Amino acid sequence: DWTVRRDPQALVLVAPEGDMKVALLDLKAADATAAIKEAWARYRPDEKHALRIMTARSAREGWDEKQVADYDTTPNERLVIEVVAARRGEDWTVMIIDGSEQAAEKRGAALGLLGKSLRPSGYVPESFAGRTPHPLDAARIAQLRDFLQQAIKDAQIPGAGFAVMEQGRIVYEGGVGVRELGKPTPVDEHTLFMAASNTKGMSTLLLSTLADEGKLRWDQPVIELYPSFRLGDDATTRQVQVHHLVCACTGLPRQDMEWLFEYKNTTPAQSIGMLATNKPTSGFGEVFQYNNLMASAAGYIGGHLIYPKLELGKAYDKAMSERIFQPLGMNDTTFDMARALRGNHASPHGRDLYNKTVVMQMNINYAVVPHRPAGGAWTSAHDFIRYVQLEALQGKLPDGRQLVSAANILKRREPQVAEGEDAFYGMGLSTEKAWGVPVVSHGGSLDGYKSNFYLLPETGTGVVLLTNSEDGYRLLRPTLRRLLEVLYDGEPEAQEDVRVAMQRDRAERDDVRSRQTLPVPADAMALLGGSYRSPELGRLTVRRVGKDVVFDVDEWKSPVGARHNDDGSTSFTMISPSMVGLELVADKRDGKRALVLRDSQHEYVFEEVSGVQGKARTKP
Structure with a gap:
């Protein structure tokens, strides 16, 4: 349009x-x-x-x-x-x-x-369509490993787990680098990383088992299965069918600030309830808009259909363990944060304002626990490749048993909405043609963790990558490119893509720093109160910690810098590695000092309050 x-x-x-x-x-x-x-x-x-x-x-x-x-x-x-x-x-x-x-x-x-898709006139893109791939022998797997070793060095990423599959058979599992910066323990095939949004596709596998049993239909209205399901728009609520829950196609935008700021004591039932305030900003089926809360609801409703007498979180965890993780041999994989952190796990990392890689705190990643069907799984390269193997074998286990029907595992790949050139989103899975080759994939992103898998369904070849750094994002697409280069003798581009991307990221981080005044000067401090609250995001307290000004939202906190803007306003920018660039603008609302936070499609207002106030939000 x-x-x-x-x-x-x-x-x-x-x-x-x-x-x-x-x-x-x-x-x-x-x-x-x-x-x-x-x-x-x-x-x-x-x-x-x-x-x-x-x-x-x-x-x-x-x-x-x-x-x-x-x-x-x-x-x-x-x-x-x-x-x-x-x-x-x-x-x-x-x-x-x-x-x-x-x-x-x-x-x-x-x-x-x-x-x-913008290309010079007359240029013919490189394509590997119809070409026979080389076997992934030891020498070619070594090329992939060498690429990752150099890439984590270029990107200052401490470590990565990865595994490779060929013709549906796992041919390599392992890791490069270390689990935590400054410590010698290496990443291995069983090291746990947060899979983040790769959990979504695992959750839709659960729904596939229910479709096989006739306990749900993909075109069934969600309110028939879970009558209390509500969105912020009644017409959209009635339109949503099961396959829409994870399609990114309903017109509902991201509404992540509410669960990132306010998650202590939040329950799975409240996760579904938060959708009641989520209103569409585009037409149904019109554009790709990613929504984590919808995917969370999908998993919880699936668990509820299997174990209706259990609390939603327990039902989901039990269903995923029994129906997905155990049959696949994914014995490392867990939703239990305490279990993961006690064992062989990779710590999260990110770059601070001065472009130095540091160990990040875990606390903001606890935000995903109440919404874990959308991103809460911890997994290893050993386990993650087994999930991709099931995709390659169209629902069959390596011993030939059919865990999920081919029809329902493939249903998740059907295009629901366009993501870009020759790229579509299905149900927790993306499909595309990359350099002429069909690819099934999905990414995952939480603080200090970035992951992806790539499956070439025509040949049953695939790779999984798990990283313990914010900068892992820059390795993901180049990993697919390097796989194709190794398979088809493509032009060597992947290594340079990582290097150029990191040069750009460092320049952008330097730019953020150059626009901040640190420590916060007196004239900017005069605009701040001590305690604020937002109806949606809860409490924010302004604290002095040495020379730093810190914004504390109870669940997490970050030091801030100040910036005087061209329109006369003053903004305060968070500078902790997990929140670098998140900006709140000083304002006045109803005669009170306020801080205004915006994401792309929402505005949240923290108004100053007197005395010590409890959290304002009443969770649905």
Whole structure:
């Protein structure tokens, strides 16, 4: 539903709501800076926002050079202004992305499609379609291991677990690096990492067993199975069928702040109840919008159908153990945080404001426990590859027994909504064609943990990767690329992609630091009260700890820096590794001091309170 218009100087694409424009211009220029300047002069010559940072991207898809410029906007503007300049020979193509934060998130799949499919005229993309892969012998597995060893070094990631499968047979399990920075204990095949959102696909496996038994239908309205299920919109509530719970296609946006800020004593029943405040911001089935609470509800409803007399969390844990983990031999895998942390586990890591990798605290990861069907599993490379093996064997165990019917395991891969170019989301699984090769995959992200699996279903080849760092994100896609390079003698791009991505990330972290005043100066301190509360996010207390100003939300805390914005406002930015860049703006509401926190599609207001106040939220 985007519209396209040809201005005299540019091709302009406009989002359906009108709050996002993408301009494409072809021109000649001496360099990227000149190309971007000329593009603005043609598209909007009166643009006043200052360039904040320009960083390089890997030159791929036929381009000889690619640079991305990000612009300085104020928090209250809620704008995204970004320019991509790509060169082929002497010719530049410039793409200006210009719109609201809400549109950038809601229409992210469309923006991704625009960016990833933009190629020089006449360029033919590299494709491995129809080619015979090399066997994954010891030498080629060593190439994958060597790649990961260099990649964790380049990205300053302490360790990673990984495993490899060929033709449905597991051919390697192991690890590289260490479980915790500064300690010698290595990562091995049984080291536990948080799988995060890779738990979603495991949860939909549980639903597949119920579909096999006739206890649910994929097209069955959820309210028939769980009558108290409610969203913030009655019409959408009635529309939601079982397969919609994990499809990212219902129009419900992320609403993560509420469970990240307020999770102490939250129950699984309250996790489902939180959906009652979640309202759609796009049409049903219209765009890809990821929602963790919906996936959480899917798992809990599945467990409830099996053990209706048990508390929701206990029912889910028992059902997953008996129906999924035990039959697959996933004996390391657990939802029990205490058990995981007592044993062979990798500690979470991230980079601080000064680009130094440090061990992170675990406390914010406890936020996922009440919502664990969406991301709470701890697993190892040894176990994770067995989950992927079941996918490769279409529901069969290695001994030939059918754990889940092929029809219902494959149902989870059916495209529900587009994610990008040749890429679709199913039910806790993504499908795509990467360099001409069909791929099934999914990622996972929690504080200090990043994971992914990639399965090539045509050959039964797959790889799983588990990392113990925020920067593990930069290894995920290159791992797929390296697998394809090894299998098909592809152009060696993966290692450079990691290196360039990390250069960009470090520059961006340096930019965040450069825009903060530390310690918080007196004029900014004067805008702060001592104690605040938000109806949705609970209590926030401002504390002095030595020279630092710390925002404490009870479940976790972070020091902050201050920034005076161009519109006269002052914002306070969290600088702990887990929350770097999260910004709250000083304001006044009803005559009281306030702090305003925004994600892309929501606004949360902390108002100052006097005295010691309990948490404001009444959980549903």
